[in-house]
Amino acid sequence: MKAIIFDKPGEPRDVLSVHDVPKPEPKRGELLIRMLASPVNPSDLLYVQGRYGLKPTFPATPGFEGVGIVEQNGGGLLGRFRMGKRVALLSSARGTWAEYTIASAKQVFPVPAEIPDEQAAMFFVNPLTALALTRYVLNVPAGEWLLQTAAGSALGKMIIQLGKRHGFKTINIVRRKEQVEELKQLGADIVLCDADGLISDQVLAVTQGKGVRFALDPVGGKTGTQAVESLADGGTLVLYGLLSGEPVQVDPRWLITGSKRVQGFWLADWANQQGVLKKLRMMREVRSLLREGVFQSTIGGRYSLEQIGEAVAEADKPGKSGKVLLRIGTA
Numbered sequence: 205m206k207a208i209i210f211d212k213p214g215e216p217r218d219v220l221s222v223h224d225v226p227k228p229e230p231k232r233g234e235l236l237i238r239m240l241a242s243p244v245n246p247s248d249l250l251y252v253q254g255r256y257g258l259k260p261t262f263p264a265t266p267g268f269e270g271v272g273i274v275e276q277n278g279g280g281l282l283g284r285f286r287m288g289k290r291v292a293l294l295s296s297a298r299g300t301w302a303e304y305t306i307a308s309a310k311q312v313f314p315v316p317a318e319i320p321d322e323q324a325a326m327f328f329v330n331p332l333t334a335l336a337l338t339r340y341v342l343n344v345p346a347g348e349w350l351l352q353t354a355a356g357s358a359l360g361k362m363i364i365q366l367g368k369r370h371g372f373k374t375i376n377i378v379r380r381k382e383q384v385e386e387l388k389q390l391g392a393d394i395v396l397c398d399a400d401g402l403i404s405d406q407v408l409a410v411t412q413g414k415g416v417r418f419a420l421d422p423v424g425g426k427t428g429t430q431a432v433e434s435l436a437d438g439g440t441l442v443l444y445g446l447l448s449g450e451p452v453q454v455d456p457r458w459l460i461t462g463s464k465r466v467q468g469f470w471l472a473d474w475a476n477q478q479g480v481l482k483k484l485r486m487m488r489e490v491r492s493l494l495r496e497g498v499f500q501s502t503i504g505g506r507y508s509l510e511q512i513g514e515a516v517a518e519a520d521k522p523g524k525s526g527k528v529l530l531r532i533g534t535a
Contacts, residue, residue: 207302208512211263213254216516220252220266222509228298228306230278235286235309237293240535241325242270242300244519244528246422246447252516255449257470265299271315271324272305273535283309290315290535292327301509301530313487319494322503322529326358331490331499333444333471334362339370340486341442341469342418346371351407351419351434353427354447355392356383358501358527363420364392365498372418375410377403377427380523403430415439425450437462444469502526 205227210219230236248266250256271292277283291312298306315324344350350367354360355376364387367374373393378384384395396406408415415436421428422445429452432441443452443466454466475483493499504526507515512530519528 205303206509207265208267208299208509209263209265210252210260213252213260216249216252216266216520217513220512220516222512225302227304230276230283230306232279233283233309234278234306235274235283235312236276236278237272237291237305237307237312238275239270239272239300239303239305239532240290241321241532242267242530243326243329244515244530245269245329246445246519247329248301249516249520255446257472265302265305267295267300267302267305267530269294269326269328270300270305270530270532271321271327272300272533274312275304277309280309286312286314290317290321290324292324294328301512301532303509303532313491315491316495319491321535323494323500325529326501326527327490327494329471330359330362330501331493332475332486333469334359334366334499335486335490335493336471336474337420337442337444337469338363338366338372341474342420342440344370344372344418347373348418349373349375349411349416351375351377351416351431353377353403353421353423353431354445355387355395356380357422359422361387361390361501362499364390367391367393369498375407375416377431398427398430403427404433407434411436420444421452423447424452428452429454432464432466433458435462435464437464440465440467442467442469444471503529505529506531508532 207225209223274286292315293307293312295307356378368391375394376392387395417436417439419431419441421431424446425448504524505518505528
């Protein structure tokens with residue numbers, strides 16, 4: 205089979221290439237999945253660069269999620285029920301940027317025919333993160349403000365849609381002015397551009413000097429620091445990424461005064477701490493939201509495995525038009 209391989213960390217366009225490798229064999233509790241599509245997420249690029257929480261064992265194949273057809277069961281009752289089904293999958297042991305991959309039978313979820321491959325490929329990372337952060341970690345009440353940076357991302361747009369659905373209001377920070385109207389059309393309550401001044405000053409103006417009780421930041425650096433400075437007394441900021449590569453600078457006195465809080469979130473860690481029934485309930489909710497179009501992601505480019513250099517270059521561009529997708533096979 206063909207697979208994307210890298211044998212050292214580095215810039216994705218420099219270290220990734222297509223290789224012919226043996227098709228893997230599933231062990232008990234695992235499934236062999238013929239891949240149909242897989243997105244290029246920021247976490248995938250960080251993984252290749254050696255800047256992600258999980259470190260690869262070389263040679264390695266990137267890709268944490270995707271959609272495919274179950275073709276072989278390594279053993280076990282759950283796997284038997286998954287045979288022949290089209291499933292969304294989450295895989296950390298073996299990457300999804302390949303014609304075949306292995307995943308635990310517990311980390312796949314059947315998707316109905318009305319959800320197209322391209323949306324099913326992005327079932328886990330962004331939708332589950334958006335749902336977990338807003339409804340479980342912060343549990344933002346109706347009528348409250350939620351501040352989010354990088355609001356023009358695919359995940360940011362999902363959070364805007366969840367705000368409309370559940371009644372909380374969003375203050376959305378973007379880098380480019382052309383994103384302002386797009387997010388307003390989507391249903392964002394307030395869209396602020398960081399080019400117009402300090403984020404914290406703009407947020408305080410919107411909230412009559414009070415700040416916000418709930419905030420999300422995947423950027424870090426100056427943006428994350430200003431998000432911290434936008435917190436109201438008793439407010440919480442959740443850091444779930446580091447797109448800038450720069451640390452957040454926090455004055456302890458700012459946190460101490462008013463009992464503010466900054467905490468981290470990593471989907472894999474958080475999910476491992478949840479019970480089976482809660483995870484199943486969340487996946488069913490994601491499936492419903494995909495069916496309804498609430499969790500639709502715009503596709504910015506479609507590439508084959510052989511075009512991996514072009515795909516990762518497009519995915520790394522600021523202001524790209526949508527999610528980059530690897531089209532690997534057909535049903």
